[in-house]
Structures are given as C-alpha cells and as structure tokens.
Amino acid sequence: MKTIYMDYSATTPMKPEVIEVMTDAFKHHYGNASSIHHIGQEAKVLLQQAREQVAQLIGAEAREIFFTAGGTESDNWAIQIALETKPGKHIITTNVEHHAVLHPLEALEKKGYRVTYLPVDEYGMVTPEQVEEAIEEDTILISVMYINNEIGSINPVEQIAEVAAKHGILFHTDGVQALGNTPIDMSTNKISMMSMSSHKIYGPKGVGALYIRKGVRTVPLIHGGAQERKVRAGTENIPGILGFAKAAELAGASLDQHIEKLSRLRDKLRDGIMNNISDAKYNGHPVLRHPGNVNICFKYIEGESLLLLLDMKGICASSGSACTSGSLDPSHVLMNIGLTHEIAHGSLRLTLGDFTTEQDVDTVIEEIKPIVERLREMSPLTE
Amino acid sequence: MKTIYMDYSATTPMKPEVIEVMTDAFKHHYGNASSIHHIGQEAKVLLQQAREQVAQLIGAEAREIFFTAGGTESDNWAIQIALETKPGKHIITTNVEHHAVLHPLEALEKKGYRVTYLPVDEYGMVTPEQVEEAIEEDTILISVMYINNEIGSINPVEQIAEVAAKHGILFHTDGVQALGNTPIDMSTNKISMMSMSSHKIYGPKGVGALYIRKGVRTVPLIHGGAQERKVRAGTENIPGILGFAKAAELAGASLDQHIEKLSRLRDKLRDGIMNNISDAKYNGHPVLRHPGNVNICFKYIEGESLLLLLDMKGICASSGSACTSGSLDPSHVLMNIGLTHEIAHGSLRLTLGDFTTEQDVDTVIEEIKPIVERLREMSPLTE
Amino acid sequence: MYNQKVMDHFMNPRNVGEIENADGMGEVGNLRCGDIMRIYLKIDPTSDVINEIKFKTFGCGSAVASSSIATEMIKGKTVEEALQITNKDVLRELGGLPTIKIHCSVLAEQAVKAAVYDYATKHGKHYAALENYSPEDDDHDHDHGEED
Amino acid sequence: MYNQKVMDHFMNPRNVGEIENADGMGEVGNLRCGDIMRIYLKIDPTSDVINEIKFKTFGCGSAVASSSIATEMIKGKTVEEALQITNKDVLRELGGLPTIKIHCSVLAEQAVKAAVYDYATKHGKHYAALENYSPEDDDHDHDHGEED
Numbered sequence A, B: 001m002k003t004i005y006m007d008y009s010a011t012t013p014m015k016p017e018v019i020e021v022m023t024d025a026f027k028h029h030y031g032n033a034s035s036i037h038h039i040g041q042e043a044k045v046l047l048q049q050a051r052e053q054v055a056q057l058i059g060a061e062a063r064e065i066f067f068t069a070g071g072t073e074s075d076n077w078a079i080q081i082a083l084e085t086k087p088g089k090h091i092i093t094t095n096v097e098h099h100a101v102l103h104p105l106e107a108l109e110k111k112g113y114r115v116t117y118l119p120v121d122e123y124g125m126v127t128p129e130q131v132e133e134a135i136e137e138d139t140i141l142i143s144v145m146y147i148n149n150e151i152g153s154i155n156p157v158e159q160i161a162e163v164a165a166k167h168g169i170l171f172h173t174d175g176v177q178a179l180g181n182t183p184i185d186m187s188t189n190k191i192s193m194m195s196m197s198s199h200k201i202y203g204p205k206g207v208g209a210l211y212i213r214k215g216v217r218t219v220p221l222i223h224g225g226a227q228e229r230k231v232r233a234g235t236e237n238i239p240g241i242l243g244f245a246k247a248a249e250l251a252g253a254s255l256d257q258h259i260e261k262l263s264r265l266r267d268k269l270r271d272g273i274m275n276n277i278s279d280a281k282y283n284g285h286p287v288l289r290h291p292g293n294v295n296i297c298f299k300y301i302e303g304e305s306l307l308l309l310l311d312m313k314g315i316c317a318s319s320g321s322a323c324t325s326g327s328l329d330p331s332h333v334l335m336n337i338g339l340t341h342e343i344a345h346g347s348l349r350l351t352l353g354d355f356t357t358e359q360d361v362d363t364v365i366e367e368i369k370p371i372v373e374r375l376r377e378m379s380p381l382t383e
Numbered sequence C, D: 001m002y003n004q005k006v007m008d009h010f011m012n013p014r015n016v017g018e019i020e021n022a023d024g025m026g027e028v029g030n031l032r033c034g035d036i037m038r039i040y041l042k043i044d045p046t047s048d049v050i051n052e053i054k055f056k057t058f059g060c061g062s063a064v065a066s067s068s069i070a071t072e073m074i075k076g077k078t079v080e081e082a083l084q085i086t087n088k089d090v091l092r093e094l095g096g097l098p099t100i101k102i103h104c105s106v107l108a109e110q111a112v113k114a115a116v117y118d119y120a121t122k123h124g125k126h127y128a129a130l131e132n133y134s135p136e137d138d139d140h141d142h143d144h145g146e147e148d
C-alpha cells in the first residue's frame, strides 16, 4: 500500500539533495571545526558557508545565526537569554504556544516569574494591541509564535515586534512552522530572536538555529567549549548543519512556488472534505494561514480512531485529541480557540508538503468520508 | 598527499556501517516517533532498539539511556539534575575537567554555589580519598571525568562512585572519552550519571546520551514535548540516534581488539618519538590510559607551529598550547598537572583510532623529528 | 502502539450496534476525557444468560477494542459470571494495552456493570457483585499515567 | 585559518637565524603567553642602514610569519624608517591575521624597536621615535580577544 504522508508539520521527509550533501559530509567533512589541521579547517569553512545560507533564507546576517540541536532548544535558549540579560520578572506569551515555549515558562513560574498567557481569538491569534496592553514595568520578554503548528494561523509578528521595540522589550518568535512556509525578512522587521528547526523544512533532525539580532546580548544555555561565538557549546554537527543549510537554500529558491502550490492543494483538500462531510468545523484562519495546513474537527468521533483508520489506508495524519496528546484534555490550542471537548476530540490535522501530489489529495478526500461515517455509526453520540 | 588523521579524541570519522544505517534512515525512517501513524510508529520501534543497543555497550538498562544532542548537553544536564533535585550548594569536581563541566559550574558559582576543584596529581588523576575529604554537609554532586581528553589518564571512577554512594551523593562522570575505549559496566558500579557522545565513537555528530541510573530523580534541562520520558524535549533525531546505536554496537563487538590494537600502536608511537627526540616529556599516566592517546611536550617549541608543519605533511593532530586553545594560557589540564608554561606550550596530542595503521604510526615517527628540529632551530629558547 | 489482537478488535469490532428494547443499557465515560461507551443487553429472564450484546463507543482505538472484546467475553455468560469480569481480564484477553490506555479496559468493565445495573433495577433483580455499586461512581479513574 | 601569504612566511620564513656580534639585539614577549621574538641587526654606522637582519621566534604560525615579514620590511631601510613601521603595517603586508592573533604583529613591531633601542644604547645614538621608549613597556598587550 502506498503511504500518503500528510504530517509535514510533525516532520518532513528529507530532500534527496539534502541527503546527498550529508552523506558527502559524513565521508569527507568529519572534522572538528575547532581543529587547526586541514580536516578541521575545511569543516570550519563549510560551517561559515552554511551559516550564510541559513541567514539568507530569512534576510539576516550570517553572524546572527546560531546553530542549535533543534527548535525546542532554540525556544528554551531564547527564554534563557531574556532571563539572564534583563532585570525583571514578567514575560508575555500566548496560550497557544508550542510546549517548547510553554513548559520552560511554566518552570519559571515556579521560580517566581510572572507569565501572562494572552488569550487568542477563534483563529488562535493575538493582536499587537493585546500585547501592548499586557506590558508591565518589568516585562523582559514577549514571545509569540509565528505560525501555529496545529491550526496554521499566522500571527502579526512584525507588528508585535514593533510594539516590543517601542517599549524596549526583547521579542522572540517561535518560527519553527514559519520557516520556509512564509516570507521572512529580518532586515525589515524588529524581531529580536527567532527559533528555527531543520527537520520541518526537509532537512535533518537534531539541528536548528536561533536567530539573534546583532546587538542583542547573548548568554549560553549550554555551557562549555567556545563554539558558536562562545554562546552554544558542543562540537558542531557539521553534516547536520550542512544538511540544514542545503534545505534552507532549496526552500529559499522555491518559496513562492512552494506557497502557491501548497495553498492550492490545501484549499482543494479543505473543500473536498468540507463539501462532502457534514457536522465538520474548519479550524484556524481562512486566509492568514500556513500554506499546507488543514485542520478539521468532525463531530461525534474521536481523533485517534480516525488516525488509525486513515493509517490503515496508508494516510499519515495527526490529531489534537486527548488520546494522541497523551494527556487528559484535547490540545490546549483547540481548547483555547474556544472549542468544546465534544468537538475538539474529533480533530484531524492534515499537513501537506513538497512531495504531496494532486492524486494524494484526491485519494484522501475519497478515503476520509467512509471512515468518518463508519466511526459515526459506531458512536453513541450520533443520534 | 595522504591524510594521516591522529585527532580521534577531537572527533572520529564515521564508520561505513554507521553511514549506511543513517542514509537508510534518512530515506525510510523520517517519522516523528510521537506520531500515531505507521511512519511514526516504525520510528518509535527503532528508537527503542537503539536505546537497547547503547545500553548494552555499558551494561545498563534501556530505560537508563536518555538521548541528547551530545556530550556537552549531557554534562550540563547532569549538573542541572543535581541542582534541581537536591538541596545544597556545594559541588565537587576536578581541575582538569572538560569545559563542558567546568563552565556550567563556573556559571553556578556566580549564582552562589560553592565548587571544590580537586587538584590532580602529575598524571591528572584524583583519588577516592581526596574526593571523600572534600565532601561537605551540603554537597549535592560529585563530578569526576572518566578519561581525560587531553592526556588520556583514567580516573578510578568506580571507587569514587562507591564513596559518593556511601555518602548518598549523586556521582556524575563525563564518560565521553571513555565510551568505547574502556570496559564500562553499569550493572556492577554505582555511577549515578554518565555523559556520552556519539561522534567520539565513529557515530554522527550532534547526538549523545546521558546515562541516568534508575531511581535517580530526573528533571529536564530542555523543556517542551514529552520525549525521552518527559525529561528531554525535542523531536527525536532518529537517524542520528540509529547511527549512534550502530556505532555503539560496533564498539561493543570489538572492544577488546580495539583496546589491544590501539594500545600497541600507541606505545609504538610513544617509543618511536621519545627514543628519537630529546627534551621531550610524555604526559599522562603510563598505564591507566586511553588506548589511543599519546601526549608529549617538546621543549623550546610552540604547539601551533608544530601542528601547522605536521598538517603540511598531512598529519592531523592537536595541542594544548595557548594559541590553539584560543586563550592566554596553555590548557588548564597541562597547567594543572604541574607543567611550566615553557613546556606546556610545546604540547602535542596524537590520538589514534580504528582507521590508524601501522604505516601511519611509522610515518608520523619519521616526519615529526625533522619538524621538531626545524622549529627548535628557529627558537630563541634553544641554546 | 497496539498489538495485533487490539488492532483486530479495533478494525473489526464485534457486536457493534444497538438493541432496540434492550433489557439493560449502560453508558459510562464522559466527553471531557474523550471516551464514551454504551452497552446494550438482552438477557434470558429465567436462565439469566446474556443472549445478545451490542455496544457503541466514542473513543480511541483501545476504547473500541476494549468494548469489542468485553462484549465477546460476556456473550452467552450468565449475569453473575459477566459481573466477575474485571478490567484485568479485559487487558489479559487483549494481550495488553499501552500504559496510558489502561483506563479504557476499566471503562469496559464499568460499562458492563452499568448495563447490568440498569437491567437489575428495571427487572427487580439483585446481584451480590452489584451490592456496593452506584452508577454515580462510574466515572472511571482517569489517570493517563506516563507514556512508556 | 591563515591566508596564503601568512602560510608562505610561516613555511618559508625569511631571515631566520642569528647574527654573531650583532650591532643590536632585542627580545620581546614572554613564555607565559607562548611567544618570544628575538631580532638581530647589523647596521651601517654612517648611513644608518640596516644591512642585515635575523630573527629567532618561539611562537605560533602568525608569530613566525610576523617576524619574517617584519624583517623583510626593514631590511635595507634606515633605522628611522624602520622605526616608523607599526603593527598595522605588518598586518597589512601579511594580508591580515585572525583577530586572536593580532598581538603577534604587535610583537614584531616591538621586537624591532627593542633591537634598535639596544643598538642606540650601545652606540650612543638618539632617535626621535624612541623618545618615549622604555624596554620595560615591552610586554605586548595580550588580549587574545574573541575568536571569529
């Protein structure tokens, strides 16, 4: 059975060009970039090129890119930077952030910090005005995600960055889902820090970066050797970084087509499902949206069952149901956009990417209806 | 010109079997192990197998292995665990630890913690008695490296672990250089935590692990998703972890031969150099030593110059000279085993590994003498 | 995630449906947690044998599988026998469930009890195993635990 | 790490060696920091032209290269001309050094000054450029800075 992968927001398959760069690096560029000999120095040169490639994708300077082990580490680090370089005990964020932002902040609350979790609107978005109103005397950081990973809505981060800059407060955005899926230009905005992750843009796992605007004071989260200009210790993962850079280069070269193609397939998928199946709710913003994200709640059924039956047809998807989130409640994102438990449990996230075909979309539209019907027949909620 | 790589302690080339496992994973196992669909579930199964493979190399249980992004993160994390789970303000370590241990501890000193840096003997080693004497009322952690990365001496960590256990104090060891280079059996010792790094055992960079003995309370350093039993967030780097596991498997299968072969080549290299060149000092313990480590100081010359000239002959090595450490002083390890600046600046570390040949050793013995002589002729210190 | 037996019962659930004019009907679980299980029974009044059983479940794979296997285990048994079946039996029969899904087997046990209780109440029957039973306690203990 | 010109001067250093009965000899740097540079001069007493220059250096690649290029720059120049040469000139001539190695070029400038001072002292000469010079200040400013 053919696999139809529609879980690109969870992680992407790697592009063949990326795999090629990495296997080449595995064989030929194994050096430690801190070493003086030629094997080390070659690695160092490649590292710098990679930094430039990643910088280019977001209109940044190479020295504003600091490589990490992924989006989660970048999020944690950005918070740590605010903590250690700014006096103050208050942080502003939203109630639909990724756990990589929420959980470190919750840990801080236990240590005496105050965190304002801004409520979002029905699309999962906040406004610059909301952010401004929440600012207090001792606010040290505003962190608002760029694109929501579950429902795909795009926040007005550039305007929020303006607000933060006006008040002299650091502004961090979790850009993990935004990178390669929307144009980002650091040379024209005021974002202080942005988290990125390679495995969401067809690069390898275990690599990411934190953009830190020049002038922003930096401290390490991971202490040790003098790598990454002394603020992120650990032998540089050169093959991984080169893979990330290649993925960034490819993403930059085809960003417009990527967005155009995915948006079209996304809307086709949405329409195909919404026109065919009743008692369904489309989540997230209709327009200001991740180009590959479709998120729909089907009444009367539970998400995990839906995923399992889809999987039997080779279709890979995800859900914010309690059962898949491994917790008591459905995902905090679905709850915080105001869904009831009843609806939220039946959520389905289909995320498209560069290997998604028209045929894939047609197949999913076709397969999903009988599956939903079958589960509804089994459900005590359908009357 | 042929490259003769003798910098295995900085990082190792990857074994072909490891590259194969990883490229296969890149193509076929790109799933997010948290996903419910088959692509994710396959990844999860492989992750568990990998955990078992790494556990096996050190006689641990799979659930005692927590994957990280490398040795540095593991070191930082182990310290964080002690910090957050134990009341007390005192930590014991040695003055020859890797920066991945020393720098986080220095950061803690600024926050009011007291750190005892035990002085080492001429070989860079501490005794269990020394450790025991340093224990205070509120000692929360003892961290002593297993094998020193510069001079290769092996500390009596099992006995130190006994001392720690007797006093009910957590014992962490930086095992980055020990893994795959000396037999380790967690089932017969009392080490609480041990840091490991994949790229030192012919695996990929950007992957490592922290061994945490069952029963030791754990908290995250990197907060976020529920990966690694909720204590190390971030999408699992499955291909990297599989590569690490493969490397661990290979290391385990040939540990005895590896140690035997390297020790022989190491001693041959040492003798070849020491018998040929006067005014040289062999650093580190003569017997209790990393099987591939040769560390020699040549009087009257400076390490970086030596490395550059060796590199011109294709020989990759490292040095603890000030110039290569990027700081004012020669490496803290060389200074703390009691060397004078004069001698310490002329240090050379040659580290051998599985791809080192007899021929390589012969070549290095032959090439190094004229280079040392040439630099000595140029030196104002040679009279 | 799930073993073959669980998947089989999820993919091909036995006894799905409703029984019109059922002798007993029980529903447990709640929407908040995302599992609701309803069981219908037809019981021979003289022999007390469960002749027919059907279920409807809203929930995850293991909730469906637990319902399915529980109905299979109970079918043809007397009510007293059926009441002896615990979530442990359901688990054993399924060949195990992931830790965070154990509560689904509890739900199945409770759904059976609730349906029998309904039958007993309506038909004036008394069962020792229902002595301390109260439908309000139904809400299964919902600790999803830690993932393995 | 180093550009081709630096590597060339490191690999093939010009004017390595000693001058017996040198007219001036200067040594700067210290062992602690790992760089010591010694320069020997032969100077024509009437024209004040530096006829011969040799150096011996203990230090890293850039220390050797700085010594080598400095001796090349100075050879054949008058003492006054030689004293005008600063570490910036040495750096420019080398085509640059990594930030943490800049101090090596400073060392070269100071070694020349020290050697000329020695000559001046021994031969009773006075040079405007040495007016404020004192050999004790020799110790070059040793901030290795941050790596790029």
Ligand SMILES: Cc1ncc(COP(=O)(O)O)c(C=O)c1O
Pocket: A009, A010, A069, A070, A071, A072, A073, A075, A098, A100, A145, A147, A148, A149, A174, A176, A177, A197, A198, A199, A208, B233, B234, B235, B236
């Ligand atoms: C919005 C968002 N932030 C952070 C992360 C974490 O990134 P990583 O898995 O690279 O640690 C993810 C994905 O998992 C994400 O979607």
Ligand SMILES: Cc1ncc(COP(=O)(O)O)c(C=O)c1O
Pocket: A233, A234, A235, A236, B009, B010, B069, B070, B071, B072, B073, B075, B098, B100, B145, B147, B148, B149, B174, B176, B177, B197, B198, B199, B208
């Ligand atoms: C003893 C020791 N500890 C820690 C590390 C850091 O490991 P990594 O480079 O994987 O972060 C190294 C190597 O760099 C090491 O040799």
